[in-house]
Amino acid sequence: MNVTSSQAQTPNAEHSPLALLRDLVGRSAAATVGEGEPPAVRVERPKRADQGDYATNAAMLLAPRAGRPPRELAGTVASELAELMGGDLERHEIAGPGFINLFLSDGWHRGGLRTVLAAGERYGSGGASSPRRVLVEFVSANPTGPLVAASGRHAAYGDSLSRILEHHGHTVWREYYFNDAGGQIRLLGESVRARACGEEVPEGGYQGEYVRDLAERIEGSASLDADELAGRAIALLLREIEGTLERYGVHYDAYFSERTLHAGSPSYVERAFEVVAAGGHTYESDGALWLRTTSFGDDKDRVLRRSDGRVTYFAADLAYLLQKRERGVELQLLPVGSDHHGYVARMKAAFAALGGDPDDLEMPLIQFVHLVEGSERAAMSKRRGDFVTLDELLDEVGVDATRFFMLQRSHDRTVDLDLELARRESPENPVYYVQYAHARIVSMLGRLGPERLAAALAPGADWGSDPLDAAERELIKALLAFPDEVAEAAERRAPHRIVAYSLALAQQFTAFYRDCRVVGATPAEVESFRIALSEAARRTIATALRLLGVGAPDSM
DSSP: OOOOOOOOOOOOGGGOHHHHHHHHHHHHHHHHHTOSSOOOOOEEOOSSGGGOSEEEOHHHHHHHHHTSOHHHHHHHHHHHHHHHHGGGEEEEEEETTTEEEEEEOHHHHHHHHHHHHHHGGGTTOOOOSSOOEEEEEOOOOOSSSOOBTTHHHHHHHHHHHHHHHHHHTOEEEEEEEEOOSSHHHHHHHHHHHHHHTTOOOOTTOOOSHHHHHHHHHSTTGGGSOHHHHHHHHHHHHHHHHHHHHHHTTOOOSEEEEGGGGGOSSSOHHHHHHHHHHHTTOEEEETTEEEEOGGGGTOSSOEEEEOTTSOBOHHHHHHHHHHHHHHTTOSEEEOOEEGGGHHHHHHHHHHHHHTTOOGGGEEOOEEOOEEEEETTEEEOOBTTTTBOOBHHHHHHHHOHHHHHHHHHSSOTTSOEEEEHHHHHOOSTTSHHHHHHHHHHHHHHHHHTSOHHHHHHHHSTTOOOOOOOOOHHHHHHHHHHHTHHHHHHHHHHTTOTHHHHHHHHHHHHHHHHHHHHSOOTTOSSHHHHHHHHHHHHHHHHHHHHHHHHHTOOOOSOO
């Protein structure tokens, strides 16, 4: 199936008050130095509350070009900005070598909250400046056994990244590529046949109890040859893999069979050979066909077809790269295990030999995950048979905790999943803490009648003009940071940023809830404002959890 053109919307400044603030700072800087195009400036939260709501480095960035001292230039930029922002900018301060600290009005904060509510479920979406057609191929574990717990990290990462990319404005296609051809598949069939006949599996075969189970489930397994057994075993295992992933909240657009790359005349494998040969990138040596991957940065050339005529797994990889390009995919994202680091250069070289831009093939390396029970780590091997399945892990700690813990660290860092902590229903468990914040808001707002809630959330609701509490301002700023966090997570391929954001937002709401009475606050306009602020926090927590594939429960 083809990946269709993107239908993503371009970002609306009204949905991102910080984007608008950056634009105003950039326009002020451009006016100061006499340039028409606003420069890319940073507007960030300062480390200390007394340094303002936001700070910018605009003057320091432009001082060399303007030929003026940064602090002097900062004053001029700030004056221009004050003209553009009017009453939204209460005051500014010039700090250090030329930072501009911005102190924004309560009105600006209230306006920011209104934009969050107006955006609804689309808040933080559509930020991609150049939406692309992206294919994310992930997990893709060989169907020679059940999914092990470690595959849960690949599944959570690929699925969450796909959700984030879609929210950011890209069109995403999710695909599972499974090997159903080659020596390891026949070895599975030989292993099943050996168990059916009461024999030991062949050397290097599959030892797990699931192999004996397959032999019992396949009718007449003792009389079938290895290839027939392998085909039936693969079909059974794939159904189980798909069921496990669906249970885990991972839904694919397609499961892609390696065997199809060898079918047809010419097959995709043969067509890929023709493309790289036409580019002068292949040669024959000792009866084998080689791809000159060293021309594209690989450490050695790679065999495509052996001297006995059999094609390699790498040949199928080459064909799959070509097949995806011909479907109109603009960016191929292929997360792989950290033990595949040498595979990255090889694949990028193959992509370049096919005429592609190596930057259009990304292969994030996913580090290992260890299950920790007390001081013990579980080691897992599918061939040895001593592994914990993903289904067993889900039975133990549940889908939400598994996904949250798998995603809480950057993909290039090892995860130690503490089973005892993941089971715990207490604030020490981060996923419980975030979900509880959502449930608390639902419970609190549930005490209101629907008319009262609707009135507080109406676009023209009267929220009064009382000075905002510090906790209210901090919660609003936390909400306004969400679009930037989505953008960073998408561009850096980093779902762990959304995990960190969801936890920080839940903590900020808890502080607000501690310091500010919501239901029953007086006057009524203050209650309305705090109701609206609480609902905005609930929606944003729910959206963040949805991007992680984690549930946002109404009660706990």
